[in-house]
Amino acid sequence: MAERHFKVWRGDAGGGQFEEYEVEVEDGMVVLDALHRIQAHQANDLAIRWNCKAGKCGSCSMEINGKPKLACMNRLSDYPEDFTIVVQPIKAFPLIKDLVTDVAWNYEQNKRIEPFTPRPRGADGEHRMMQDDIERVQEFRKCIECFLCQDVCHVLRDQDRKDAFAGPRFMIRAASLDMHPLDTADRIPALKEELGVGMCNITKCCTEVCPEHIKITDNGIIPLKERVVSRYYDPLMILLRKLKGLFGGT
């Protein structure tokens, strides 16, 4: 068994420090395994949030060597043997204790998005849609709500603009509804105003960290920005809509 060196943040909202640990590790271990070993043998009170250990519950989000990651999907073998592994809680949300943060703000954002509003069912009482139509939003449905994208987004993380931007996770949530073939609600005004799609400067860090490899910026945020442009900024589109309205088109 080899030993590896860890530096783990210990503390709460009042303050804290990095504590150093030497951990016996085996082949195939992930960062979460090492943290559990620290918890079992050296620091019983170390707070970690985790659940599935399979990259599917989105609970074990933290920052490992400065990068937002899922601890259960990050292998120790990804780092050179003599490398110190630094583990921190995510930065964008208030710290509760050690590696656990309070992500409740995210659930509040979700409530601000108008829920799925399907058109009436067909004559046979069924909702029908084709695979081609639903494919686009299926990508967004892979989200495990780990909030790593929210953590890395500089608008929330560093610019302190939670008042103006709901964050990438909720952009793709809105996109998954707005692009849905059965949905009839209009979320474009909310996206422009309260949800703040204009605050995103498409620097793509959310896409870089997403463990589900959702192309958040290219397939979610930019298409939403384009929809907002058509509605509010494109003079030709605005004129065309006005003319259609004038001549009784839809």
Next chain:
Amino acid sequence: MADIGIGGHQPGFGSTVRTDSWKRGPVLTFLGLSAFIVYATWAAFQGAHYYVGPYLSPFYSPVLFVEPSALGAAPVEHAWLGAWPAWWPAFLPHSPSFFILIFPGAFRLTCYYYRKAYYRSFATTPPGCAVGPRAQKKYHGETRLLLFQNLHRYALYFAIIFVFILYYDAFLAFSYHGVPGLGVGTLVLLVNATLLACYTFGCHSFRHLVGGRLDCFSCNAACGVQHGIWKKATFLNERHMPFAWLSLCWVGFTDLYIRLISMGLLTDLNTWEGF
């Protein structure tokens, strides 16, 4: 560690716990874009050596006015509007490039990919992921001062016209003084138009306009056609960054290639045995 933040996160520009080489990307982008801007500006100010044999530099196409006395200038018949206008301010060089560079320039400036690139490498908002951005009083993203980015699709409309113009230039380069033929320059122009087409038709605004704006692709036949085009635009869109760089480098190289031949510093291999 002095003055450590909660969670071990230090505030401030450039602060990060990352140990990988995150600076490489923004530094290379900064150098690459700067080099291109410097070369393109220099080339645009020359007003000469942009035309040789059947080849016209893409920095100068289409030629609206020609100053016939300039070295390596296009023939006056080639200009859409004739000889150089008298109203042109004397202190500015007589360069046909000044009339057209604004269009590809605006297209690249407002391109979603280049926005990402220069927001990171020039504006440092942020310079890297999980790296502290440059301090600002209050961040407004692409609202307020940057609202003009929302008109990218208008730059796209011009860019599409330019793709056809550049293909036309490449087509003209298959004949010299009425003699059909082919030269390395012809291929350089053809590759240039093709890379530019791949970049232009992978544009996010294009992808939106041709089909992305729909929620239902199968609702009627017209939507089906749009879905087909959208899928092709998506294929190019997924490769938008490499095409952005390839087309940028190649357009600069095309100008340089034609310039060097026009200046007599390079010989073009072709079927016409010299110009």
